[in-house]
Amino acid sequence: MPANAQSIILHQYDVSPFSEKVRVVLGIKGLEWYACDEPVIMPKPELVALTGGYRKIPVMQIGADIYCDTQVIIRELERRFPSPSIFVGGDRGLGWGVGVWTDRSVFLNTVTVVFGGMADGANELANEAFRKDREALTGRPFDANAMKMAAPMMAEQLRAQLDWLERQLDDGRAYIMGAQPGIADASAYYNLAFIRWVYPTAAKVLETLPYVAAWEKRVKAVGHGMRHEMGRGEALDIAKAATSTEKPHTDPNEPNGLKLGDRVTVMADDYGRDPIVGDLVSSSAQHVAIKRSDERVGEVVVHFPRVGFFVMKA
Numbered sequence: 522m523p524a525n526a527q528s529i530i531l532h533q534y535d536v537s538p539f540s541e542k543v544r545v546v547l548g549i550k551g552l553e554w555y556a557c558d559e560p561v562i563m564p565k566p567e568l569v570a571l572t573g574g575y576r577k578i579p580v581m582q583i584g585a586d587i588y589c590d591t592q593v594i595i596r597e598l599e600r601r602f603p604s605p606s607i608f609v610g611g612d613r614g615l616g617w618g619v620g621v622w623t624d625r626s627v628f629l630n631t632v633t634v635v636f637g638g639m640a641d642g643a644n645e646l647a648n649e650a651f652r653k654d655r656e657a658l659t660g661r662p663f664d665a666n667a668m669k670m671a672a673p674m675m676a677e678q679l680r681a682q683l684d685w686l687e688r689q690l691d692d693g694r695a696y697i698m699g700a701q702p703g704i705a706d707a708s709a710y711y712n713l714a715f716i717r718w719v720y721p722t723a724a725k726v727l728e729t730l731p732y733v734a735a736w737e738k739r740v741k742a743v744g745h746g747m748r749h750e751m752g753r754g755e756a757l758d759i760a761k762a763a764t765s766t767e768k769p770h771t772d773p774n775e776p777n778g779l780k781l782g783d784r785v786t787v788m789a790d791d792y793g794r795d796p797i798v799g800d801l802v803s804s805s806a807q808h809v810a811i812k813r814s815d816e817r818v819g820e821v822v823v824h825f826p827r828v829g830f831f832v833m834k835a
């Protein structure tokens with residue numbers, strides 16, 4: 522079937538750990554989707570035309586709706602494709618909290634262990650252009666020596682956090698919340714996948730964590746659903762031809778009185794804080810959607826989660 526305004530398009534690249542989190546959710550739900558590969562470093566002109574400034578990966582596009590950050594991407598996949606749910610076993614909502622743990626604490630440990638552990642120049646990612654790009658992304662020096670010094674300590678912290686997983690799994694359950702895979706599994710898995718791809722030496726720790734090692738294989742076997750490839754030009758054409766399906770809505774309980782039509786600036790509260798400006802279309806405790814226009818893509822609605830983002834009246 523050719524792609525259309527209902528198709529799931531994931532702007533991603535293969536060695537992106539956060540993209541892997543979404544790909545596992547696509548696998549759990551058995552969905553058909555299009556991978557639209559984006560550059561690993563800036564510039565990303567097509568991506569930024571869609572998002573209005575957000576540069577991180579992945580971004581999901583469905584027609585003229587653009588979802589930034591894995592949290593809001595997965596929330597939308599669950600909303601549109603509720604079955605099978607990513608909330609399994611006793612999990613109703615705290616699975617999202619597992620994501621905050623893995624995306625911040627475990628991810629930072631992993632990045633330091635990976636980049637600090639690799640020999641200088643051992644990988645194409647550690648080149649000058651990549652380092653400069655990541656300095657701009659984080660606002661901090663990409664200091665290979667500091668990472669090398671920190672890597673052994675971060676390896677201890679990583680092991681301690683993986684040991685929590687070992688305890689969770691050591692009653693023999695197949696997945697974190699029980700017999701079915703869900704959001705907690707997708708979140709806890711992707712850092713391990715990243716280690717396997719780029720610095721498998723660090724995966725040695727799993728030899729001491731047999732339940733985690735067996736679980737990791739099960740999550741890998743879930744797969745990624747049915748993947749097709751799509752070029753960036755085609756994705757932009759789909760956005761241009763489509764209209765957002767987001768329903769305008771003012772949330773009466775917005776803590777700071779945000780309402781439909783307000784001009785706002787949205788930005789991540791950690792790294793990649795590029796501001797995105799638009800007019801508020803809808804919001805809730807978990808999401809904010811803003812409308813903006815771009816010559817190449819026409820009018821689009823860009824969606825963000827609330828946890829991890831600032832929304833300010835422009």
Ligand SMILES: N[C@@H](CCC(=O)N[C@@H](CS)C(=O)NCC(=O)O)C(=O)O
Pocket residue numbers: 536537538539540560561562563576577578579589590591592624658829
């Ligand atoms: N909170 C974001 C984090 C995304 C993130 O950090 N992605 C990495 C790649 S896995 C990234 O964008 N790195 C910079 C880049 O690729 O340009 C999310 O959950 O989507």
